[in-house]
Amino acid sequence: MSNENHSHNMDEDLDGYVKIDRYNPEMISKIAGHYEDILTQLGENPNREGLLKTPERVAKALTYLTHGYDLNPTDILKSAMFKEEYSQMVLVKDIEVYSMCEHHMLPFFGKAHIAYIPNGHIVGLSKLPRVVDAFARRLQVQERLTNEIRDCIQETLNPIGVGVVIECRHLCMSMRGIQKQNSVTTTSAFTGAFLNEKTRLEFLQLISSKLS
Template sequence: MYREILTRLGEDPKRDGLVRTPERVEKSMAFLTKGYQEDPAKILRGALFDVDYDEMVIVKDIEMFSLCEHHMLPFIGKVHVAYIPNGKVIGLSKIPRLVEVFARRLQVQERLTRQIADTIQEAINPQGVGVVIEARHLCMMMRGIEKQHSSTVTSAMVGCFQKKETRSEFLSLVRGANNGNAGL
């Protein structure tokens, strides 16, 4: 398939630099879409803990790389996830793993945002979940409109995060000083 694409582009797939390109692209695509082989709920179930804590938990500035399902070009950004526990918490490293599972599928940013929030909500039934994604889309930067400095921000707010006060607290903490440095 990738050999045919090279031919259709007017290239010679037998040319020295392209001989192994179809194989490399196939491996690359398998890696970039490995989220289809992973179960997001299972990842979270492996690290749920009973804890008496009912304040906001935030994991912010999670690096995210995905492929736009419309052009199969990358979009790159940061994900901020918060939830307020209701008797159970998630092991902190599982939240970036959850982001990775959904990001490693052909995506649109809006669906990715919602999938993260809904999966956390279903896994631990917290008081609420908030997810914000800020990303730059190469499909807008390299082709089409060709705007280099635009970014897209999406959010999903579930439960108590739909209340103005909780939403505001989350957004202010995400935008907060030391952006991701936790005072270090």
């Protein structure tokens, strides 16, 4: 998605943070046109009051939900890499995940837990959730998402090892098909030291424990 000639919608919250939503007007118009036709095919009247702006809203929502295509996860990590002789596990857990299943384009959401053992370099802690977002905000399957996060961290930081666990609920399971509302899907991916049972067990124990 090109960032050129985007319209801006600016909202300022109570903390003074300015949020800028960028949309490509031509792309939004094209997507909205398709959704107007979809509403008609579903038996709805896209010209009734409640649906007049729905195609445009959906187009903007989809653009936001898939903005990860415009992000480079490797560059995100490289922007905050620091030399540091720390060689113990670094863990960031309970990272919120919001993504879209590529099979039905329905959301799946949950938490990601990421750990790595530095090998001369550490990364700013906020960059790990940003990497998760960069991959999650695309059409995805949870298995690939887990591997992409692992591989990006391994290839960029070259740590002694990486561990990633993701736990998500999938609306394609709870709203349609098998309709099991309480099912959770867990995926994991490891490299290096995390392939060792002792290190992997320590990681899994840490993500399941609560700080007192």
